Amino acid sequence: MAVAEDAEAQAAWHPVAALRRIAFLLERGREDTYKVKAFRAAAAAILPLGDDEVRRRAAAGTLTELSGVGASSARVIEQAVAGTVPERLAGLEQQHAGPLASGGEQLRAALRGDLHSHSDWSDGGSPIEEMAFTALELGHEYLVLTDHSPRLKVARGLSAERLTRQLGVVDAVNEHLDGSFRLLKGIEVDILDDGSLDQSDEMLARLELRVASVHSKLAMDREQMTRRMVAAVRHPRSNVLGHCTGRLVTGARGTRAQSAFDAEAVFTACREEGVAVEINARPERRDPPTALLELARDLGCLFSIDSDAHAPGQLDFLDHGCARAQQAGIEADRIVNTWSIERLLGWANR
Structure with a gap:
């Protein structure tokens, strides 16, 4: 995952990278910790799985059966597996990816x-x-x-x-x-x-x-x-x-x-x-x-x-x-x- 990249410019996101990027942007924007933990937990949950297993679960709609994967993170994974920029990620890029301060x-x-x-x-x-x-x-x-x-x-x-x-x-x-x-x-x-x-x-x-x-x-x-x-x-x-x-x-x-x-x-x-x-x-x-x-x-x-x-x-x-x-x-x-x-x-x- 390249933290400094614009999500819109990235052709495809690996699901783990997309979840980590979302957590990073939430932290950067000083948003609620529970949101950050949810996306980091989902990344940890799918990290040990092979890409084929993640794609199979995304297609079958069974991602939320994994401990640590909720509805929001499942949507991110499904969209990333489909080769599109997850909507949640694109929105956070717009909201939190810009400079944090003017000058310096x-x-x-x-x-x-x-x-x-x-x-x-x-x-x-x-x-x-x-x-x-x-x-x-x-x-x-x-x-x-x-x-x-x-x-x-x-x-x-x-x-x-x-x-x-x-x-x-x-x-x-x-x-x-x-x-x-x-x-x-x-x-x-x-x-x-x-x-x-x-x-x-x-x-x-x-x-x-x-x-x-x-x-x-x-x-x-x-x-x-x-x-x-x-x-x-x-x-x-x-x-x-x-x-x-x-x-x-x-x-x-x-x-x-x-x-x-x-x-x-x-x-x-x-x-x-x-x-x-x-x-x-x-x-x-x-x-x-x-x-x-x-x-x-x-x-x-x-x-x-x-x-x-x-x-x-x-x-x-x-x-x-x-x-x-x-x-x-x-x-x-x-x-x-x-x-x-x-x-x-x-x-x-x-």
Whole structure:
């Protein structure tokens, strides 16, 4: 499946590819999760079947006898088997396939990968393989898998044991790829109250890149929060300071005020330590706010434009972050995920 293709221009869709594309577009358009799950479940249900079996069931009208295939997904499969573009797919292409943001096209073209993504090992909605393959289809050269660390129990944060198992899965995924794309071993590690990181130094050393983020006590006293963040930034294994204010400006989770801290002190530490300030591209975050983004720019910080994707379709949220970075006048070479994988890993593990 070529995620970036226009469905109308594709002569024929394999049913699995059509179902995956529909799920991708629903996620990209931030539609209800239950709809996404329905189409992904249908794709999983027919994937093990041979094409002949799928065609036979489509002709006999027995697709809905398969667990995971409902009436809507059955129609998509039947239309794809018949060699036509499924109506549901064509409608979603019109609705959700266009640019997600105005501006930032040059930076988006310069990005080689994404440093912040989640799978169903923590609070993401899709398997590691689906996240990796979608990133490959989008033209990424690399994607860093950054599931949560142990303290964030609400997000099923990974213990050292689970993270160790996950590293083996990442190796297996990379073994099946042709070398033009690489899934990188990472973590979104919680910044604890005292500024330490929520994973052992031994485990952090086994990873290729680490995003450090505050997820708790976001209303902490300004001076305490500043000390906490500066300490995390100065940890020798920190690479990216994730969604630094923790704010939410819209969305189903409601809104949340930004944390108070001495931004100049924190961003100065980032510059001194070579830690990138994340431009979190999720529409509900827009973090850091514009004034802080411009301050980090003026202080000479590096940046990382990240989707913080929790589903394959959200990997395209990078559009939002690129528009903001271009509007702020941030040069491409200061954005670490415009770098080659060799340069990126050299920086992250210096």
